[in-house]
Every structure is written in C-alpha cells, then in structure tokens.
Amino acid sequence: MTPFSTPLAGYLLVAAMLFAIGLAGALVRRNAILVLIGIELMLNAANLNLIAFWRYGPHPEALTGMMFAIFSIAVAAAEAAVGLGLVISIHRHTNTAELDKMSRLKG
Amino acid sequence: MAANLDQIFIHLRDWLVAFLPVVLRPATGVLLSVIAIVCVFPGLFALTTVFERKGLGRIQNRLGPNRVGPFGFFQPIADGIKSLTKEDIVPLSANAGVHFLAPLVLVVTVFMGFAVLPMGRNMVLVDMDAGLLFFFAMGAATELSVFMAGWSSRNKYSLLGAMRAVAQMISYEVVLLLSSVSVVMISGSLSLPKIVDAQNQYTGVFPHWYIFTPWGLAGFIMYAIAATAETNRSPFDLPEGESELVAGYHTEYSGFKFALFFLGEYLAMFSISGLGTTLFLGGWSAPLSFLTFIPSWCWFFGKVMLSIFVFIWMRGTLPRLRQDQLMNFAWKFVLPFTLLDLMVTALWRFMGDGWLRWVVCTVILGTAYVFMARLQWRQKHIGPRSYRYAE
Amino acid sequence: MNFVFYLLAALTLGGGLAAVLLKHLVHSALATTVAFAGLALLFLQLDAQFAGFAQILVYIGAVAILIVFAILLTRGSDLPKGGVFSATWFVGLVIAAGVFAVLGWAVLISVEALPQQASVPAVTVHDIGIALVGRYVLPLEIVALLLTAATIGAVIVAMHEKGAPK
Numbered sequence: 092m093t094p095f096s097t098p099l100a101g102y103l104l105v106a107a108m109l110f111a112i113g114l115a116g117a118l119v120r121r122n123a124i125l126v127l128i129g130i131e132l133m134l135n136a137a138n139l140n141l142i143a144f145w146r147y148g149p150h151p152e153a154l155t156g157m158m159f160a161i162f163s164i165a166v167a168a169a170e171a172a173v174g175l176g177l178v179i180s181i182h183r184h185t186n187t188a189e190l191d192k193m194s195r196l197k198g
Numbered sequence: 199m200a201a202n203l204d205q206i207f208i209h210l211r212d213w214l215v216a217f218l219p220v221v222l223r224p225a226t227g228v229l230l231s232v233i234a235i236v237c238v239f240p241g242l243f244a245l246t247t248v249f250e251r252k253g254l255g256r257i258q259n260r261l262g263p264n265r266v267g268p269f270g271f272f273q274p275i276a277d278g279i280k281s282l283t284k285e286d287i288v289p290l291s292a293n294a295g296v297h298f299l300a301p302l303v304l305v306v307t308v309f310m311g312f313a314v315l316p317m318g319r320n321m322v323l324v325d326m327d328a329g330l331l332f333f334f335a336m337g338a339a340t341e342l343s344v345f346m347a348g349w350s351s352r353n354k355y356s357l358l359g360a361m362r363a364v365a366q367m368i369s370y371e372v373v374l375l376l377s378s379v380s381v382v383m384i385s386g387s388l389s390l391p392k393i394v395d396a397q398n399q400y401t402g403v404f405p406h407w408y409i410f411t412p413w414g415l416a417g418f419i420m421y422a423i424a425a426t427a428e429t430n431r432s433p434f435d436l437p438e439g440e441s442e443l444v445a446g447y448h449t450e451y452s453g454f455k456f457a458l459f460f461l462g463e464y465l466a467m468f469s470i471s472g473l474g475t476t477l478f479l480g481g482w483s484a485p486l487s488f489l490t491f492i493p494s495w496c497w498f499f500g501k502v503m504l505s506i507f508v509f510i511w512m513r514g515t516l517p518r519l520r521q522d523q524l525m526n527f528a529w530k531f532v533l534p535f536t537l538l539d540l541m542v543t544a545l546w547r548f549m550g551d552g553w554l555r556w557v558v559c560t561v562i563l564g565t566a567y568v569f570m571a572r573l574q575w576r577q578k579h580i581g582p583r584s585y586r587y588a589e
Numbered sequence: 590m591n592f593v594f595y596l597l598a599a600l601t602l603g604g605g606l607a608a609v610l611l612k613h614l615v616h617s618a619l620a621t622t623v624a625f626a627g628l629a630l631l632f633l634q635l636d637a638q639f640a641g642f643a644q645i646l647v648y649i650g651a652v653a654i655l656i657v658f659a660i661l662l663t664r665g666s667d668l669p670k671g672g673v674f675s676a677t678w679f680v681g682l683v684i685a686a687g688v689f690a691v692l693g694w695a696v697l698i699s700v701e702a703l704p705q706q707a708s709v710p711a712v713t714v715h716d717i718g719i720a721l722v723g724r725y726v727l728p729l730e731i732v733a734l735l736l737t738a739a740t741i742g743a744v745i746v747a748m749h750e751k752g753a754p755k
Contacts, residue, residue, distance in 0.1 A: 100700045105601065112605040121674065165647070168647050168648070
C-alpha cells in the first residue's frame with residue numbers, strides 16, 4: 092500500500108476498495124442473498140466516503156456529511172428488509188435462491 | 199466525612215496512580231477502573247447465583263444449597279471449580295471457529311455495556327456524549343452471539359432455541375429503546391451522568407426520580423418487561439427453558455464455555471438493571487434528601503440488587519410464556535403502550551409545571567391501559583374447561 | 590497514517606473479501622458482520638460517534654440478523670452444484686477492477702487539492718438533534734414514511750398467501 096500524504100486520501104482509497112469488493116460480490120456470486128450483501132457493502136463504502144469528507148472538509152459544523160450518512164444507513168436497512176423479503180418470497184415459489192435459475196418470467 | 203466515603207474509590211485510584219510518571223497516569227487510571235469493574239461484577243454474579251438458588255428454593259418451599267460453607271454461600275466456588283475442570287466437548291460436525299467465538303463475543307459485548315453506567319458520583323468509566331446509544335449498540339451486538347452459538351452447534355434444538363431467542367430479543371429491543379427515549383426527551387441528553395444529574399434534585403424531601411411521574415412509572419414498567427425479555431429471564435425464558443429445549447442455544451456447550459454463557463446472561467441482567475436504575479430510579483441519588491450521607495455507590499448497587507431480587511422473584515412466581523404469546527404481547531400491547539407513553543411524556547413536557555399535568559397524564563395512561571387490556575381479553579375465548587383424552 | 594487506521598482498514602477489507610469469497614453462506618454473513626464492525630470503528634476514528642454507534646445498532650444489530658434469517662429460511666446451507674460463482678465471473682471481476690482503477694486514479698491525482706481540516710469538529714448529539722428537526726426535517730419525515738412503507742411492504746411480500754397450496 093502506497094504511503095498516503097493525507098489521511099483523507101487513505102480513507103477514500105479504503106472506501107473505493109470496499110466499493111469494488113462489494114461490486115465484485117454483487118456481480119460474481121450466484122446466490123441472491125450474496126448479491127444483497129454486496130449491495131450493502133457498496134452502501135457502506137459510500138457512507139465511509141461521506142463521513143471522511145465531513146471530517147476533513149471545510150465546514151464540519153454544518154453536519155451535512157453526518158446527516159447524509161445517517162439517512163443512508165436508515166434507507167439501506169429498509170432496502171435490505173424489502174430485498175430479503177423478496178428473496179424469501181421467490182424461494183417459496185420456485186424453491187431456489189440462485190439467480191441463474193430465475194431467468195424466466197413465467198412462474 | 200460523608201463526602202470522603204462517597205468518593206473513596208476515586209481517591210484510592212488517584213492515590214495509586216500518583217506513583218507513576220505523569221505520562222502514564224490517564225491510561226493507568228482507566229486500567230484500574232476497568233480492573234475494578236471486571237472484578238466487582240463477576241463477584242456480584244457469584245453472589246447472585248447463590249441468592250437465586252436459595253431464593254427460588256424458599257419460594258418453592260424448600261431450602262436452596264446449604265452444604266458448601268455457612269448457609270451454602272461458598273456454592274459459587276464449588277460451581278466455578280466444577281465448570282473449570284469439566285471436559286470441553288465440541289460436537290464433531292460443529293463449526294469449531296464460530297462455536298469457540300460465540301461465548302467470547304457475548305461476554306465482551308456485555309462487559310462493554312458497563313463502561314457507560316454511572317455507578318456513583320463521578321464514577322463513570324467513560325462519559326460519552328452518546329452513552330445511551332453506545333449501551334444499546336452493545337446490546338444489539340449480543341443478539342448475534344446468541345445466533346452464532348445456536349447455529350454452530352449443528353443441533354436442531356439449539357438452532358430452534360437460538361431463532362426463538364433472537365426473535366424475542368429483537369422485538370423487545372424496540373420497546374427498550376422507546377421507553378428510554380421518553381427519559382431522553384425530558385432530561386435533554388443521551389449522556390447517562392447528565393440523566394442522573396437531572397434526577398438528583400429534591401422538592402422538600404422527595405426526589406425528582408422519573409419513576410415518581412405517571413409517564414415514568416409506565417415507562418419503567420414497560421422497560422422492566424422488555425429487560426426481562428431481553429435477558430431471556432422467566433417468564434420469557436422459552437429459548438432456554440429446561441423443560442422445552444434442553445438448554446436452548448447453549449445445549450452443546452460444556453465446561454468453561456457454558457460458564458461464560460451463564461456469566462454473560464447474569465452480567466447482561468446487571469447491566470440492564472443498572473441502566474434501568476440510571477434512567478428511572480435516579481441512579482446513584484438517595485431516595486430522601488436527608489439520606490445523602492450514605493455513599494452514592496451504595497445506593498446504586500442497592501437499587502441494582504433490588505432489581506435482581508425482583509427478577510428472581512418473578513422467576514419463582516410466574517409461569518412461562520409461550521413463544522406466540524410472548525410475541526403477541528410485545529407487538530400488540532407493550533409496543534403501542536410505549537408509543538402512547540412517549541406521546542404522554544411530550545404532553546407532560548409541554549403542559550408546564552402544576553397539578554394539571556399530573557392529572558391529565560395519569561388519566562390518559564390509566565384509561566389506555568384498561569382499554570388495551572380489555573381489548574386483549576376479548577380476543578381470548580374463555581369458556582368452560584374442556585378435556586381431550588388420548589384414544 | 591497511523592497503525593490503528595491500517596489495522597481497521599485491513600479488518601474491514603478482509604471482512605469484505607471473505608464475505609464475497611467464502612463458499613458457505615453463513616460464514617459469508619458473519620464475515621460481513623466483521624466488515625460492518627470494522628467500518629463502525631473507522632467512523633469512530635473519524636470522530637463521528639453518532640454515526641458509528643448507529644452503524645453498530647442498525648447494521649450489526651438488525652441488517653446482519655436479517656441476512657442470517659434469510660439464509661436460514663432459504664436453506665442456504667446446501668451448497669449449489671456447479672459452484673458458487675456464476676458462469677460470467679471473469680467479466681464481473683474485470684468490471685469491479687475497472688471501477689476501482691477509476692476511483693483510485695481520481696483520488697491519487699487530486700491528493701493535493703483535497704480539503705485538509707485537521708482539528709476535531711466539536712459536534713454533540715444535541716447539535717445533531719437540532720439539525721434533524723431544523724434544517725433536515727423534510728428528509729427526516731420522508732425517511733420515516735419510507736421506513737413505514739418498507740416495513741409494511743416487507744411483511745406483505747414475505748407473508749404466507751392464504752390458502753395457497755404448499
């Protein structure tokens with residue numbers, strides 16, 4: 092890992108790496124739940140980006156970054172709930188949770 | 199003299215730390231406080247196991263353990279030696295890593311919860327601005343360890359017990375959070391020492407504890423119900439009831455790991471009682487204004503032990519609730535009542551001082567309670583007793 | 590950069606990698622929890638205490654448990670035949686690497702131009718509360734509506750249909 096001249100660059104690179112890992116997970120795995128896990132990792136990476144910019148930015152007392160991150164956490168939780176509900180419902184119907192098998196609209 | 203006795207532990211720590219150079223002093227001070235917490239609470243746990251067994255025994259019209267030591271008070275030593283020397287059996291098909299980590303995660307997260315409890319005047323380990331949120335975050339992390347224990351044992355009954363325990367804990371966690379929010383609304387801060395300071399005032403002789411207000415009493419009762427369910431204590435102990443699921447999610451644990459689960463459960467009980475006394479019972483403040491000569495840490499631990507006594511009493515007296523009864527109770531009665539309590543707290547705040555707000559809040563809460571209880575009754579068909587015999 | 594940051598970054602990225610690469614789903618979910626915990630600690634290092642504790646409470650206390658419940662309800666313990674990676678895994682990997690390359694390049698060429706506030710922002714929970722009901726009251730209400738809709742929707746989607754043959 093290259094030495095960073097600023098701490099902000101370090102946090103941004105970690106967030107970028109986590110985002111790439113999440114994206115790889117969402118694209119590469121077969122199971123629907125792992126795709127959702129990848130999406131959650133991507134959202135978390137974006138949150139890290141927001142908080143890092145809030146901390147090192149020019150106006151941290153305006154709390155914009157922190158608010159954005161808190162709302163993002165709330166929305167991500169809601170989206171995970173609905174997504175996992177959908178996966179459970181599809182499993183009940185087709186008895187599988189693999190995305191490769193869900194390639195037809197006929198149910 | 200009374201003030202000195204009150205701060206005796208702070209003075210002891212400062213005196214011990216003064217032997218070291220200035221650079222090391224803050225870290226050593228914190229380390230000494232941590233050592234004190236790690237020694238005191240497991241010691242209280244040992245005492246509580248004896249109290250529980252003797253208390254339950256007396257409620258059930260029998261003596262508790264009375265062989266080891268005077269009146270059986272050395273029983274925890276015997277229990278400790280037994281659990282340390284028992285063979286540690288791990289099932290062959292169990293997931294060894296997760297099986298090992300589950301009790302560790304439980305004990306670590308429960309110990310972290312003690313860091314924000316104010317155990318006396320100036321006696322809080324870390325005065326965080328968002329102390330209450332930290333406490334609940336640690337409580338949320340405990341649920342995951344319960345699941346890890348149940349799943350890694352590769353045992354259907356363990357998994358079933360773990361799922362039931364997790365479902366119960368998530369439902370009642372919402373109630374716990376909401377009943378604390380009403381306290382936060384009135385005291386204006388999430389920091390626990392400030393909540394205690396807000397209750398540490400006296401009008402005449404009587405203290406301003408939140409339990410002595412209508413919304414505080416309702417909130418405390420909801421908090422107590424949720425606390426009993428969070429720590430899987432009777433009457434909510436279906437996940438670990440001996441007659442139901444052997445030992446639930448810690449069936450496959452033996453020896454020291456089981457002792458760690460036991461320790462974790464009782465420590466969770468202590469920390470949730472500690473939070474309950476901080477939020478509703480005034481923390482370390484004395485009940486009557488002329489009793490402040492008794493040290494503050496005496497009052498805190500006295501109130502916590504009183505709560506533990508009530509837990510033991512409930513365990514010996516009430517029958518166990520079934521899983522669906524438990525969940526119905528949580529979502530259909532306790533949660534709506536807690537939401538109503540939140541609104542009544544807001545009403546209390548905005549009505550200003552005076553006798554009117556006492557009357558209005560009490561009337562609202564009282565009628566809501568009676569109405570909701572009747573609504574729950576109507577759903578049950580209580581008819582004449584019928585019998586079914588095996589053919 | 591100090592040692593603690595490297596440790597936390599290694600923990601988070603290790604958890605993320607393990608979550609994506611492990612074959613068994615429950616191990617994957619537990620590795621995700623480790624990644625969430627690492628992120629919460631990174632938030633605490635960035636002096637965002639409220640966000641860090643909210644992350645633990647919401648992600649580890651709720652989302653991780655939700656993922657685990659979903660894995661158990663869809664019988665994720667049986668490993669699928671044909672491997673856990675889809676047939677087009679290489680393309681996905683290339684895309685992810687490409688995205689990381691673009692983001693990393695953007696960060697590295699603009700290192701000097703990035704803002705450098707070094708002092709700790711003095712933010713209390715009181716300020717966050719006032720901001721939530723002052724400046725950000727509209728997002729707060731919308732998120733409340735969204736959460737209600739999501740809860741009702743998730744319950745309806747995952748509910749057993751009445752009278753449907755199993």
